[in-house]
Amino acid sequence: MHVSRVLVSASLFGLSLSASSCNGKWATLVQSTLSSSTTIQCAAANQRWSDFAAPSPGAVVTVGNENDVAKIIAAASKTNTPFLVQSGGNGWADTFNISSTGIIIDISQLKNISFNKNKTQVTFQAGVTNEDMINAAWDNNARVSVSTCNCVSLLGATLGGGLSRTQGTYGLNIDNLISVNMVDASGVKKTVTPKSDPQLWWALTGAGANFGVVTSATYKSQPVPQAQNTAWTGLVFFNESQIEEVITAIDQLTLEPAMQMDIYFTASPLDGKPGVIFLPFYLGSEEVGRQKFASILNIGSILDTTEVIPYNTWNSAGDPFCTDGGRKPSYTIGLKKMEPTAWRNVWNAYTEFFNSYAEANLTTILTECYPTAATAKSVQSDGSTSYPFRDIKCYAIAIPWYTSPSIDAAAIAWGQQVRSYWAASAGTSCTSSYVNFAHGDESLAQIYGSSLGQLKQLKKKYDPYKRLNQWFPLS
Numbered sequence: 001m002h003v004s005r006v007l008v009s010a011s012l013f014g015l016s017l018s019a020s021s022c023n024g025k026w027a028t029l030v031q032s033t034l035s036s037s038t039t040i041q042c043a044a045a046n047q048r049w050s051d052f053a054a055p056s057p058g059a060v061v062t063v064g065n066e067n068d069v070a071k072i073i074a075a076a077s078k079t080n081t082p083f084l085v086q087s088g089g090n091g092w093a094d095t096f097n098i099s100s101t102g103i104i105i106d107i108s109q110l111k112n113i114s115f116n117k118n119k120t121q122v123t124f125q126a127g128v129t130n131e132d133m134i135n136a137a138w139d140n141n142a143r144v145s146v147s148t149c150n151c152v153s154l155l156g157a158t159l160g161g162g163l164s165r166t167q168g169t170y171g172l173n174i175d176n177l178i179s180v181n182m183v184d185a186s187g188v189k190k191t192v193t194p195k196s197d198p199q200l201w202w203a204l205t206g207a208g209a210n211f212g213v214v215t216s217a218t219y220k221s222q223p224v225p226q227a228q229n230t231a232w233t234g235l236v237f238f239n240e241s242q243i244e245e246v247i248t249a250i251d252q253l254t255l256e257p258a259m260q261m262d263i264y265f266t267a268s269p270l271d272g273k274p275g276v277i278f279l280p281f282y283l284g285s286e287e288v289g290r291q292k293f294a295s296i297l298n299i300g301s302i303l304d305t306t307e308v309i310p311y312n313t314w315n316s317a318g319d320p321f322c323t324d325g326g327r328k329p330s331y332t333i334g335l336k337k338m339e340p341t342a343w344r345n346v347w348n349a350y351t352e353f354f355n356s357y358a359e360a361n362l363t364t365i366l367t368e369c370y371p372t373a374a375t376a377k378s379v380q381s382d383g384s385t386s387y388p389f390r391d392i393k394c395y396a397i398a399i400p401w402y403t404s405p406s407i408d409a410a411a412i413a414w415g416q417q418v419r420s421y422w423a424a425s426a427g428t429s430c431t432s433s434y435v436n437f438a439h440g441d442e443s444l445a446q447i448y449g450s451s452l453g454q455l456k457q458l459k460k461k462y463d464p465y466k467r468l469n470q471w472f473p474l475s
């Protein structure tokens with residue numbers, strides 16, 4: 001079907017969308033039922049973080065309020081119109097199956113955030129990004145657990161588990177969820193808490209995209225005055241000849257609850273050439289932070305930019321990764337071990353790819369490491385969430401980054417090669433791939449781990465017609 005790029009606004013008189021311009025069968029059904037702030041745009045998919053395997057819908061409906069999400073899903077269900085919900089647009093998986101007969105329900109404009117009086121809870125809508133939440137929390141003398149990059153939607157990350165720099169102290173994002181308002185696969189609104197429907201809650205907290213569209217949520221918040229809302233962090237640059245030493249030290253370091261660390265192979269901001277950058281994070285003072293990470297810092301870096309910085313800048317180092325557009329078919333694996341020889345192979349593969357394609361000079365190997373003991377034991381070990389990988393220490397991701405589709409085949413081969421180096425030395429009995437970082441070529445057992453069997457059963461109950469089937473579908 002040929003679709004034109006026509007922007008049609010809902011008005012008091014209903015949507016004036018013609019069948020010839022934009023997925024008309026479906027639009028006729030929702031006509032005049034949506035709020036005036038909801039818009040429909042034909043064909044032009046919203047900007048996404050990666051253009052590789054991006055959905056190609058017949059229409060993008062940008063919703064103005066939560067009720068409209070329910071109406072749109074009900075109409076889509078009645079007409080068997082495939083739909084995909086999009087918030088931050090950062091999902092890079094190749095599991096999308098949306099073409100001109102399908103629609104994207106864009107929830108990114110749902111931006112309300114409100115704190116309770118004593119700042120122990122925050123209620124927010126589905127379009128709220130990590131950056132939105134950080135800024136609101138900062139203004140409210142509060143600290144809310146968010147993920148590492150500003151552009152990611154807080155709920156998008158949370159529904160897959162939600163890794164966070166502070167997860168050793170406050171748990172994964174899912175451990176901070178108190179209740180959600182969602183729309184189910186047939187367009188019915190529900191409020192779900194751990195008590196109201198324990199099975200659905202369990203499924204939502206790790207495989208959420210398969211079970212509902214969450215339009216808003218209530219989440220834990222910590223009252224922390226701005227002056228105390230700080231951490232010690234920053235970039236530490238190493239020489240490539242130190243890779244084995246750095247990797248060994250990272251592998252041997254047991255992270256305490258207040259600690260977190262990343263390591264990158266990426267174009268160095270110092271000279272644009274491939275570099276090795278370590279990023280320690282300590283929820284405390286510089287003095288204690290340096291002691292905790294001494295085994296790595298004592299290797300001797302080229303440059304150490306760490307300092308104590310306020311909560312509203314913790315994510316700043318990740319801002320370059322938030323750049324939309326380009327092709328980034330990424331590959332991941334969960335690691336309990338980091339083996340120096342494997343990482344030398346990864347470095348060699350990284351520099352070879354980087355040097356082979358001038359336009360791929362933002363290609364990055366990113367590895368995030370978290371304190372497993374805290375998330376596995378002290379925070380939430382009662383099995384009330386389906387996130388299966390609380391014992392994984394490090395999440396490694398190979399991100400090829402370029403614009404020309406002619407590089408796709410080489411990028412895919414490169415990403416798979418890097419992943420195989422890691423897989424051979426991951427220290428796990430089964431290969432694991434965190435759903436939010438996975439590529440889409442993995443088995444469902446790799447994605448959902450020990451939760452898979454139960455999730456499949458619940459999928460039959462809560463989504464029997466397989467409508468929520470765009471993000472690592474369980475059926």
Ligand SMILES: Cc1cc2nc3c(=O)[nH]c(=O)nc-3n(C[C@H](O)[C@H](O)[C@H](O)COP(=O)(O)OP(=O)(O)OC[C@H]3O[C@@H](n4cnc5c(N)ncnc54)[C@H](O)[C@@H]3O)c2cc1C
Pocket residue numbers: 049084085086087088089090091092107126147148149151152153155156157158159160161162163164208209212213214215321322436437470471
């Ligand atoms: C630059 C970057 C940094 C990242 N950093 C982190 C990190 O620190 N920690 C971490 O855990 N993950 C991180 N991720 C992964 C991220 O959590 C996932 O890509 C997540 O799915 C993105 O959600 P989104 O709404 O931003 O993107 P989208 O592409 O809009 O969403 C991805 C999928 O999630 C589902 N979804 C999103 N919102 C909802 C909702 N409200 N209800 C139901 N389903 C929904 C949809 O199926 C959608 O297709 C990062 C990704 C990128 C690109």
